[in-house]
Each structure stands twice: as structure tokens, then as C-alpha cells.
Amino acid sequence: MSTIEDVAKLAGLSRTTVSRVLNDHPYVSDEKKKLVQQAMKHLGYVPNSAARSLRNQKTGIIAVLIPKISTPFFSQLIERLEMAASVKNYQLIICQTQFSKHKERSYLDLLKTKQVDGVIMTSCENDWSVIDEHLNYGPIVLCNEILEDGNIPMIYMDQFCSGYEVAKHLLEQGHSRIAYCSNGSQSIGMKARKRGFEAALAEAGHPFDDEFYFQHLSSITDGKQVFQQIKGLTNPPTAIFTGGDSVAAGLISEAKKHGWNIPVDLAVVGFDNMEITELMDPMITTVIQPVEEMAQKAIEVICEKIHKKQYRSYERHEFSSKLAIRESTMIKPRLVATS
Amino acid sequence: MSTIEDVAKLAGLSRTTVSRVLNDHPYVSDEKKKLVQQAMKHLGYVPNSAARSLRNQKTGIIAVLIPKISTPFFSQLIERLEMAASVKNYQLIICQTQFSKHKERSYLDLLKTKQVDGVIMTSCENDWSVIDEHLNYGPIVLCNEILEDGNIPMIYMDQFCSGYEVAKHLLEQGHSRIAYCSNGSQSIGMKARKRGFEAALAEAGHPFDDEFYFQHLSSITDGKQVFQQIKGLTNPPTAIFTGGDSVAAGLISEAKKHGWNIPVDLAVVGFDNMEITELMDPMITTVIQPVEEMAQKAIEVICEKIHKKQYRSYERHEFSSKLAIRESTMIKPRLVATS
DNA sequence: GTGAAAGCGCTAACAG
DNA sequence: CTGTTAGCGCTTTCAC
Numbered sequence: 231m232s233t234i235e236d237v238a239k240l241a242g243l244s245r246t247t248v249s250r251v252l253n254d255h256p257y258v259s260d261e262k263k264k265l266v267q268q269a270m271k272h273l274g275y276v277p278n279s280a281a282r283s284l285r286n287q288k289t290g291i292i293a294v295l296i297p298k299i300s301t302p303f304f305s306q307l308i309e310r311l312e313m314a315a316s317v318k319n320y321q322l323i324i325c326q327t328q329f330s331k332h333k334e335r336s337y338l339d340l341l342k343t344k345q346v347d348g349v350i351m352t353s354c355e356n357d358w359s360v361i362d363e364h365l366n367y368g369p370i371v372l373c374n375e376i377l378e379d380g381n382i383p384m385i386y387m388d389q390f391c392s393g394y395e396v397a398k399h400l401l402e403q404g405h406s407r408i409a410y411c412s413n414g415s416q417s418i419g420m421k422a423r424k425r426g427f428e429a430a431l432a433e434a435g436h437p438f439d440d441e442f443y444f445q446h447l448s449s450i451t452d453g454k455q456v457f458q459q460i461k462g463l464t465n466p467p468t469a470i471f472t473g474g475d476s477v478a479a480g481l482i483s484e485a486k487k488h489g490w491n492i493p494v495d496l497a498v499v500g501f502d503n504m505e506i507t508e509l510m511d512p513m514i515t516t517v518i519q520p521v522e523e524m525a526q527k528a529i530e531v532i533c534e535k536i537h538k539k540q541y542r543s544y545e546r547h548e549f550s551s552k553l554a555i556r557e558s559t560m561i562k563p564r565l566v567a568t569s
Numbered sequence: 570m571s572t573i574e575d576v577a578k579l580a581g582l583s584r585t586t587v588s589r590v591l592n593d594h595p596y597v598s599d600e601k602k603k604l605v606q607q608a609m610k611h612l613g614y615v616p617n618s619a620a621r622s623l624r625n626q627k628t629g630i631i632a633v634l635i636p637k638i639s640t641p642f643f644s645q646l647i648e649r650l651e652m653a654a655s656v657k658n659y660q661l662i663i664c665q666t667q668f669s670k671h672k673e674r675s676y677l678d679l680l681k682t683k684q685v686d687g688v689i690m691t692s693c694e695n696d697w698s699v700i701d702e703h704l705n706y707g708p709i710v711l712c713n714e715i716l717e718d719g720n721i722p723m724i725y726m727d728q729f730c731s732g733y734e735v736a737k738h739l740l741e742q743g744h745s746r747i748a749y750c751s752n753g754s755q756s757i758g759m760k761a762r763k764r765g766f767e768a769a770l771a772e773a774g775h776p777f778d779d780e781f782y783f784q785h786l787s788s789i790t791d792g793k794q795v796f797q798q799i800k801g802l803t804n805p806p807t808a809i810f811t812g813g814d815s816v817a818a819g820l821i822s823e824a825k826k827h828g829w830n831i832p833v834d835l836a837v838v839g840f841d842n843m844e845i846t847e848l849m850d851p852m853i854t855t856v857i858q859p860v861e862e863m864a865q866k867a868i869e870v871i872c873e874k875i876h877k878k879q880y881r882s883y884e885r886h887e888f889s890s891k892l893a894i895r896e897s898t899m900i901k902p903r904l905v906a907t908s
Numbered sequence: 909g910t911g912a913a914a915g916c917g918c919t920a921a922c923a924g
Numbered sequence: 925c926t927g928t929t930a931g932c933g934c935t936t937t938c939a940c
Binding site for chain 1: 638651684822845
């Protein structure tokens, strides 16, 4: 492995000059520049990044903290983050926290060891004080998460608005008995979603009924179970916002097995716009998150922070969801059955 | 940010001793050891990883080259790779090649710049010569890919066997007119899968019919289109191996819309065991890949290579798939319809 | 057991 | 425009 010294010798110049060529500095004569470039090519020289990191005090690496990579939403987010980072010549280290406080903290320590220039958190298990302490070592930005009072950039979707729009849509379809599911998270975003949902109902004069509030649902199985609960009600809801596509799909699949007609007997709305939503019969009405925009903003913001070396600042970047209205909430005129 | 020097001063000792404590070297008196540890705690000292990398000539980072992160199979693979790497205290840099030869090569260069200790490729667009050249700088292992004649470790699934088992299962269900779909890849693995499929058919005395060979299918839309083709055939197949769950799901969804009964009119087998396979009605028979085992082996092998500093070696690690038999290929006695 | 000193490969003052 | 020099933070001979 050749070093800058080797290149310098071969070109008959000093390390400095080679370094200048390497970093596109001005004040190098074209003649010597060419000499250096030839020597580099000849030796197959590539600068050593550890040495550069040590000298420059930056690595060109950003850590992304993710609870679980294979979750469709998160894998899409990583994909977009990677694409945006790649444009700016940053590498991404992927850290799976598995919702563990401890793991999360140990990954934040990558800032202290200077293994990364910044951290993007897509969820946050620890208290603000933990984040705050790490801010002495580098920038942290939240993408897809909110933390009250934190003076760091936060990039997120307007959940109040998502909840509001879903409810509005269902109300417009003539529903008034509408169920709501949460995944159990008590995050600010989740609370906002519920508030938005309730607000629309209240406006329409159909205050939210706690009997229709189902909690801790996130999987397909959960969706199946929630159907069983609904089936058991004497006066069941006519529509449901499941808060997740897996739940919606599980619920629909189970409901169909029991002869229910979706959306006639029960209108269903999911969340995330996963692939299944277009595969199920009926296709599922769902909320589309602005993944690409959030990812791009997150990279943009963290790069700026790294550059400015100013890690604390109150910044909110809010994006809007879109509602994809599909068959699971739209009652169509029936086709005449051929017998 | 405090350095080893600061710790040494505070403890009234030399950098060497501090370093020894840091690296658990023997020959440090317990007394001084404690002194050092106190000083480290007091200063909140954490070793700088760039300096360590430079000095030790290793980074503790592995690059994973992936065509597209959000593909369910790949996101599962990344998840498992991350978990296995984390156990060995390695970080993973995720590089999305997007099937680009050029990007792939530039990521392989991370080995030259010493930004990573090794590379795991989950697909390979470049020729062997490109790989070979980079082997001068660090280990490369293939996980989920085969390259003829390459003298590097390759971890993969026995595709011949997968294809064989699928065909066998369909034959046992009484089918003889069985269609086969490929995603267009001409990789060794894909060829093996097809050979396995054909072998089973040949054994049963039902040689493969090229009329039933559909190519370049990978998406839901492709699945829908292939159904249209099948519907147009005068003498259509009674079973089909779609080579992918998305294709299978798209096909089934379209077939149902046209009143076909799956599996009675057409038995369908997917590939990958994605979530949808259990959500569709009927649930889809599919091939389960040994993702976890392959990921663990890949990490194990690359760590060993890094350790031994011997990058070239002919190694094959083959794993087996499992067939998950579900409703899309099993004709059940019909339930009596209540009218 | 412990410390002094050299050096991993690179960049940025500072001179000239 | 170019070179000399110091040093980023760490580990490791080699002495003592």
C-alpha cells in the first residue's frame, strides 16, 4: 500500500504538494500537478482514510439508529437516507437498537469515539438528558421522531393532520361509529395523531367513544385479534383506523374468513402504504408517509450541522402525509353476480 | 475531548501505562490500573477511533454491498448481518449499488482507502477480475451470490434443490403442466434453480415445456401480466412457480378478479416467504430462504479472513431452503356452502 | 512493572 | 508556487 510519501518521491516533489493536488488546492503549477497525478496513477495510490480522519477530525460517516431494519417503513427510510448521503459523499453506519435504551446509548457513543460525524435517530428510547450529553461531541438529528423541548433539529410528519384527514374521510363516507387503534407507543407523534383524529370527530359532532379504542396493535396477528373483539361487540363500529397496514391486512383477512364484506360491513384504513395494501382484496386505503422528503431533509440538516459545528438549535421540519383512498373504504355499486 | 495524554497526566503515569490498561495488557500493577481507571472515568475519556485505526491498521467496520435496501429479502439480510456483526463488535456500512457496475466498484474501493476491514457482497455486477484486484487490499465474501471460479468464500442457498423441491411438490399434487418464471437474472444461482426444476419434471416423465417459461418477472405488476398471458393460452398450465412472492401475489390477485379459483384452476408457488404470503387468500406456498444462517456464516467467515489476513481461498458454504406448503397449492375439500 | 520515543499517513501553518 | 516541520491520538518496541 503506497503512501503520500511514495508519491512525493516518485514525482520528485514534497508531500505537501501531493497533498495539495489531492485536495484541489490552488497555487499548484499545472506542470507539477500532472507529475503528481501520473505518480499517483502509477502507484495506484489511494489516500488512507484513517489518517485523514485523524488529521481532519472528521470521518465522512453518519450513524443511523433504527429500531428494526426489516420493518418496511424503516427499510424504505434507510434506502432514502443512503441515497441522499451518497450524493454528499457520506457513508452510513446502520445501528439496530431493537428498542433497547442501552444499545441506543452505546451507539450514541460513536460520537464520542469520533467514529462518526453525526447521528440520525429514527426513534428515541432515552431521555433528553442522554441526548443532550452527547451533543457535546457532535450533532444529533431526529428523523421520524419528536422529543419535547429538545434543542436539536427534528424532522417529522404532521401526525395530527394525518389523524384528522383519516377521520374526515371516514366521516364523509357516512360513518360515525369509528374505531381507533394505537400501537402502544406513547410518543408525541402518536398522541398528536389521536388528537387529530378526535378533533375531526368532535367537529362533526360525533365525539370519540373509548369503547372503540384498541391499543398495542402492530402485527398481522394483532389485526386478526382486533377483528374478534369487534365481532363480539353488541354495537360494533362501521369503520376502523388501524394505525398500521399489517394490522389492517390481518383484520381484513380475518373478517373475510368470517364472511364480512369490507368495506360494506366495516371500512378499514391502514398506515404506511406498504406493498400489501394494493394486493389485498379489497385494496387498502392508507396513509402515505413522505419518506423521501424526510430522508433528504435529515441528511441536508445533519450535513449543515457538521459543517457549522453548532450542534444545539431548535429546528422543526414538518412534512405532510397523503391519504391514498382505495377500496377498503369506498363502497362501490355491486356488480351483478352471474349465477 | 480528552486524550490518552490527559489521562496519563491526571493519573501521574505515562501514556504507555494508560494504553496498557485500555487494552487489557498484562504486567500492570493493580494499584496503577485503578489509578488509570479513575482518571479515565473522571475525564470521561473515550479512545479516538481514527487514531486507533491508523495505528492498528484496522477499523472494525465491514461494508455490505446491496443492490436495493428496501427489497424485503435484502432488508432481512441486512438485519441479520447487523445482528451478527454487532455480537463481534463490528459496525456495518451499508452501500446501495442499485445494480450499477460503477457504484459497486467505487464501494469496493473502500478496501483500498482502508475505510473498512472487509466487504460482503450480496450481489455482483462486475467481473471476477475486478473483485480479484481488490483482494489485494482486504477480504471479500459473497453472501447470496455465486461467481464461477472465484477463490473467495461464497455463502449461498442450494437453488438447484429449491427448484427441485418445488417441482416435486407440484408433481405430487398431480400437476404435470407446470409453468416456470424467472426474474431475468442469468446468475449461476438462477440457472441452478431452473435446472433443479427441470430435473424433477424430467424424472417424472413430464419434460419442461418452453411454452410455459416466462421471463423477466419480479414485481406485482409482472404477476398480473403473466396471468393475462396464461389466460390467453389455449391449453394453460395447471400450476406455476413464480420465482417470487410479489409475482405470485400479483398473479393471484388478478386471477381472482377474473373468477379463477386458486389453487383449483391454477396452483401457485412463490419465493422468499414475504409477509404477504400469509395474508393473501389463499395463503401462498413459498420457499423460505435461510437468511439468518447465511448472515451468520458470512460474518463468521469474513471475521476469520480479517483475522488471518489471508484473503484468497476457495470456500463454499451451502445452505438449504425450506418449502412452506400453504393453501395456494393444496386443494382442500370444499366447505358446504350455506345458502 | 513502567516509561521514552518513534511512527501509523495525512494536512496546515509558516517560511521562503 | 513549493518545501519544512509539527502534530492529530494511539500503540509498541526497546530500555530500564
